Amino acid sequence: MPNNQFKRGELYSVINGMASTAVARRLQKNFRQAGLEITIEQWSVLYHLWKEDCLSQQELCNRTFRDKPSITRLIDNLEKQKLVKRTASKEDRRINLVCLTEAAKALQDITIDLANQTMSEALVGVNKDEIETVKSVFQKVYDNLT
Amino acid sequence: MPNNQFKRGELYSVINGMASTAVARRLQKNFRQAGLEITIEQWSVLYHLWKEDCLSQQELCNRTFRDKPSITRLIDNLEKQKLVKRTASKEDRRINLVCLTEAAKALQDITIDLANQTMSEALVGVNKDEIETVKSVFQKVYDNLT
DNA sequence: TGAAATTAGTTGCATAACTAACTATATGCC
DNA sequence: GGCATATAGTTAGTTATGCAACTAATTTCA
Numbered sequence: 001m002p003n004n005q006f007k008r009g010e011l012y013s014v015i016n017g018m019a020s021t022a023v024a025r026r027l028q029k030n031f032r033q034a035g036l037e038i039t040i041e042q043w044s045v046l047y048h049l050w051k052e053d054c055l056s057q058q059e060l061c062n063r064t065f066r067d068k069p070s071i072t073r074l075i076d077n078l079e080k081q082k083l084v085k086r087t088a089s090k091e092d093r094r095i096n097l098v099c100l101t102e103a104a105k106a107l108q109d110i111t112i113d114l115a116n117q118t119m120s121e122a123l124v125g126v127n128k129d130e131i132e133t134v135k136s137v138f139q140k141v142y143d144n145l146t
Numbered sequence: 147m148p149n150n151q152f153k154r155g156e157l158y159s160v161i162n163g164m165a166s167t168a169v170a171r172r173l174q175k176n177f178r179q180a181g182l183e184i185t186i187e188q189w190s191v192l193y194h195l196w197k198e199d200c201l202s203q204q205e206l207c208n209r210t211f212r213d214k215p216s217i218t219r220l221i222d223n224l225e226k227q228k229l230v231k232r233t234a235s236k237e238d239r240r241i242n243l244v245c246l247t248e249a250a251k252a253l254q255d256i257t258i259d260l261a262n263q264t265m266s267e268a269l270v271g272v273n274k275d276e277i278e279t280v281k282s283v284f285q286k287v288y289d290n291l292t
Numbered sequence: 293t294g295a296a297a298t299t300a301g302t303t304g305c306a307t308a309a310c311t312a313a314c315t316a317t318a319t320g321c322c
Numbered sequence: 323g324g325c326a327t328a329t330a331g332t333t334a335g336t337t338a339t340g341c342a343a344c345t346a347a348t349t350t351c352a
Contacts, residue, residue, distance in 0.1 A: 022211070022291040028310080039310095041338065058300060065167055070339060072302055077337075094300040094347045122287045133279045141268045145168040167339095174340080185340095187308065204330060216309060218332060223307075240317045240330040 027118045034114060036107065037081070043111055045074050046083065046100070050108045054099040056089070065142075083107070173264045180260060182253065183227070189257055191220050192229065192246070196254045200245040202235070211288075229253070 028040050038046070048063045049055060055063070057071045064071070075098055078084045083104040089095035123131065174186050184192070194209045195201060201209070203217045210217070221244055224230045229250040235241035269277065 022288050025310085026291050032311095039337065056300075066338095067340070068301065069303080069341085073338070076302095092300085092348070096301070122290050124290050125286050126283050130279050130283050133276050134283050137272050137276050137280050140271050142168050144268050144270050145172050171340080185307065202330075212308095213310070214331065215311085215333080219308070222332095238318070238330085242331070 023118065023122050026122070027115060030114045030118055031111065034110065036111065036114075038083070038107070038111070041074055042078055042081075042083070043115075045071070045078060045098075046104055046107065046111070049084065049098065049100050049104070050112075054087070054097045056095045056097060058095075060098060078104075169264065169268050172268070173261060176260045176264055177257065180256065182257065182260075184229070184253070184257070187220055188224055188227075188229070189261075191217070191224060191244075192250055192253065192257070195230065195244065195246050195250070196258075200233070200243045202241045202243060204241075206244060224250075 024040050027043075031038060031040070031043070044064050045060060048060060057068065057075060060066075060075075061068055061071050066074070075084060075086065075096075079086065082101055084098050084100055086096040087099055089097050170186050173189075177184060177186070177189070190210050191206055194206060203214065203221060206212075206221075207214055207217050212220070221230060221232065221242075225232065228247055230244050230246055232242040232244060235243050
């Protein structure tokens with residue numbers, strides 16, 4: 001097997017493994033230490049709703065890169081915690097609009113601050129150009145595979 | 147909130163989300179299409195055993211960036227499929243050495259080929275320098291957080 | 293108009309993740 | 323030697339993921 005091919009295989013564990021896991025774990029830990037009872041997956045849904053409220057579940061699938069059953073269950077759990085509410089769309093009765101509650105709106109600033117702090121910790125020694133390269137590579141990877 | 151800080155928060159979804167998910171999903175799909183019944187998580191354990199056989203569970207934790215309960219259950223499932231076997235270490239009876247079976251050895255070439263193909267698809271339009279940057283950023287992120 | 297195809301969302305089943313609490317063995321140290 | 327501490331691994335409980343199969347509403351088009 002040619003050497004440069006093997007190196008590509010190795011890249012799998014880099015792209016898929018340690019960094020994303022480490023960041024997610026740290027952010028989750030920071031939420032917990034701040035007394036916030038939400039998971040990072042739930043937070044990623046709230047994050048998109050803070051940017052634009054009352055999205056359909058399908059739209060949340062697109063924006064969070066999750067499949068429909070995952071979103072169904074994340075919304076189930078967020079609804080149990082009274083952070084979002086499903087409302088049937090009047091135009092298309094197949095659609096559930098997922099809207100934030102006041103309780104969820106109160107979480108926005110504190111959790112985004114924690115996310116910013118976490119990313120600052122994570123990115124010590126990484127410069128802007130490198131960050132741009134990572135983003136562009138990941139966008140290319142995503143586009144190549146979907 | 148200053149603009150550049152907010153952008154760092156956004157990076158979370160880039161580092162954690164779409165690319166790693168897309169690569170993992172594609173590799174899993176390629177395994178399935180080739181009639182291979184293993185998950186990518188199981189494969190990532192086998193991958194390290196192909197590099198060095200008969201590692202302790204703790205050593206597999208370190209190398210795969212997983213915690214102990216995760217490795218316990220991955221090994222449980224790999225053992226059910228008769229791909230690895232636990233053997234108590236003679237030097238330290240707390241330690242389980244996890245060793246490959248012949249069946250697992252037979253999977254090495256085909257699955258590493260599939261991983262290489264998948265990464266080649268994923269990395270179309272990405273050059274070597276960019277790959278090196280991603281690897282170095284991820285190593286820095288991991289080191290910063292652990 | 294009405295049957296076929298598409299779209300939105302849910303449910304069941306298997307695997308995997310994290311935390312916390314647990315058992316068993318080994319090591320350190322007085 | 324013997325008790326405290328550390329290390330290796332397991333178990334229980336909750337959440338999340340992927341796939342396949344499902345229901346319900348909407349759109350397409352003959």
